[in-house]
Amino acid sequence: MTQQAEPAVTTPPASGPKETDGRTAQRSLALRLLARPEVGVFLGAVAVFVFFLIAAPAVRSGSSMATVLYQSSTIGIMALPVALLMIGGEFDLSSGVAVITSALTASMLSYQLTMNVWMGVIVALVASLAIGAFNGWMMVRTGLPSFLVTLGTFLILQGVNLAVTKLITNNVATDDISTMDGFDQAKKVFASSFDVGGVQVKITIVWWLVFAAIATWVLLRTKYGNWIFAVGGNQDSARAVGVPVTFTKITLFMTVGFGAWFIGMHQLFSFNTVQSGEGVGQELIYIAAAVIGGCLLTGGYGSAIGPVFGAFMFGMVQQGIVYAGWNPDWFKAFLGVMLLGATLINLWVRRTATRR
Numbered sequence: 001m002t003q004q005a006e007p008a009v010t011t012p013p014a015s016g017p018k019e020t021d022g023r024t025a026q027r028s029l030a031l032r033l034l035a036r037p038e039v040g041v042f043l044g045a046v047a048v049f050v051f052f053l054i055a056a057p058a059v060r061s062g063s064s065m066a067t068v069l070y071q072s073s074t075i076g077i078m079a080l081p082v083a084l085l086m087i088g089g090e091f092d093l094s095s096g097v098a099v100i101t102s103a104l105t106a107s108m109l110s111y112q113l114t115m116n117v118w119m120g121v122i123v124a125l126v127a128s129l130a131i132g133a134f135n136g137w138m139m140v141r142t143g144l145p146s147f148l149v150t151l152g153t154f155l156i157l158q159g160v161n162l163a164v165t166k167l168i169t170n171n172v173a174t175d176d177i178s179t180m181d182g183f184d185q186a187k188k189v190f191a192s193s194f195d196v197g198g199v200q201v202k203i204t205i206v207w208w209l210v211f212a213a214i215a216t217w218v219l220l221r222t223k224y225g226n227w228i229f230a231v232g233g234n235q236d237s238a239r240a241v242g243v244p245v246t247f248t249k250i251t252l253f254m255t256v257g258f259g260a261w262f263i264g265m266h267q268l269f270s271f272n273t274v275q276s277g278e279g280v281g282q283e284l285i286y287i288a289a290a291v292i293g294g295c296l297l298t299g300g301y302g303s304a305i306g307p308v309f310g311a312f313m314f315g316m317v318q319q320g321i322v323y324a325g326w327n328p329d330w331f332k333a334f335l336g337v338m339l340l341g342a343t344l345i346n347l348w349v350r351r352t353a354t355r356r
Contacts, residue, residue: 038306040345041293044338045309045316052320059323062199069201072315073208074263075289078282079307080215081259083290085252087219089232089299090146092135092256094153096282101157102128102264103274104165107174117182125261131157132257136250158280165276178272190262191269204266208308215304228252232299288339289314313338 052059059065078095085092102124110120131153139149162172169175177183193200219225227248230238239245268274291297292313293306317334321327 036303038294038303038309041306041309041313044292044341044345045313048313048316048320052316052324056320056324059320062197064319064323066199066201066205068315068319069205069312070315071318072312073202073204074266075285075314076208076308076311077204077211078256078259078263078286079289079293079311080211080304081252081255082286083293083295083302083304083307084215084219084228085256086287086290086295086297087232087299087302088228088249088252089235090139090249090252091150091287092132092253093147093150093283094131094135094157095150095256095260095286096284097154097157097161097279098128098131098257098260099264099267099282100161100274100276100279101131102261103268104161104174104276106265107177107268107274108165108168110180111175111177112168114180117177117180117186121186121265124264125258128257128261128264129254130257131260132254133250135256136253139253140246140249154283161276161279172276174274174276176272177268183269186265187269190265207262208311212304212308219304224248229300232301234300285314285335288335292338 059068078099082092082095105127106117106120106124108120109115109123110117135146135150135153138144139146142149165172165174188203190203192203194203195201219228227238227243230241230243231245231248235245264274289310290302290307291310293302293308293310295302295306314335317338318331321331321334
């Protein structure tokens with residue numbers, strides 16, 4: 001009886017339309033695109049780029065674009081680890097002054113002890129990683145929000161930068177290290193330029209793209225990338241399924257320390273000296289570039305490509321205002337509008353992408 005009943009349950013041929021009017025496939029594709037955190041910022045970056053191409057004709061030259069990309073790279077290199085940390089559900093408000101701490105460490109150690117500058121570079125790397133590890137360890141150990149932990153670190157580093165520099169150099173800036181051993185070699189790595197079609201291109205642009213590619217690979221193709229999304233989404237659930245939450249959080253803060261070290265070395269070997277009071281406020285720029293790039297403040301969502309476009313928008317606006325001949329005092333206001341607009345767009349994209 002059962003075997004005779006089975007042939008009766010036949011599937012109608014899929015020759016004609018089946019409960020669809022043709023819009024289902026289109027909506028599905030649109031939702032898949034909207035689910036990507038970098039789509040909105042990419043469209044925004046294109047719009048800003050086209051706007052300044054029209055409003056500021058000087059932007060169209062190769063040298064101007066090289067300057068825009070250079071400005072973008074100095075923000076973007078730091079925005080990448082900051083974005084990874086935000087995807088992991090945390091903040092680092094000390095990242096701006098940590099850049100200066102790294103540069104001051106390398107400069108004063110090399111100059112005061114008359115050492116090869118590479119020794120200062122290595123010690124500065126260790127110090128930067130240690131600051132990141134301290135932030136992560138303190139947050140995990142105490143259970144305090146990363147906002148409070150890194151705010152404390154921010155104030156400590158700001159005071160130490162100024163006080164120690166004055167104590168050692170009797171000035172608010174470090175001494176010129178351009179004549180010291182190893183300076184030229186280090187400058188080639190961190191602050192050199194190369195010619196492309198008659199245009200001088202900064203090496204930081206190359207490093208920026210390399211770091212973005214590595215960060216993208218880590219997020220999308222490695223177990224560690226899965227851990228980042230997991231701890232940012234729900235760290236208790238992540239811990240329950242075996243994700244090493246403590247290790248992931250601490251190493252993410254150390255990644256920010258690495259970024260601070262690299263940008264600190266770039267500043268040191270670009271200008272030969274460092275002002276101890278700089279860096280304050282830059283942490284907000286890095287966080288804003290990550291948020292504009294699609295990273296949620298609540299964690300668990302974002303990409304490494306989005307902050308690349310976010311940093312490009314910053315560089316484009318910063319230089320575009322100058323090339324357009326506008327009052328540069330409007331720069332911060334423009335950035336505030338960009339940040340608020342990007343946050344609202346990200347919210348709309350998330351709601352649309354998850355709508356059933």
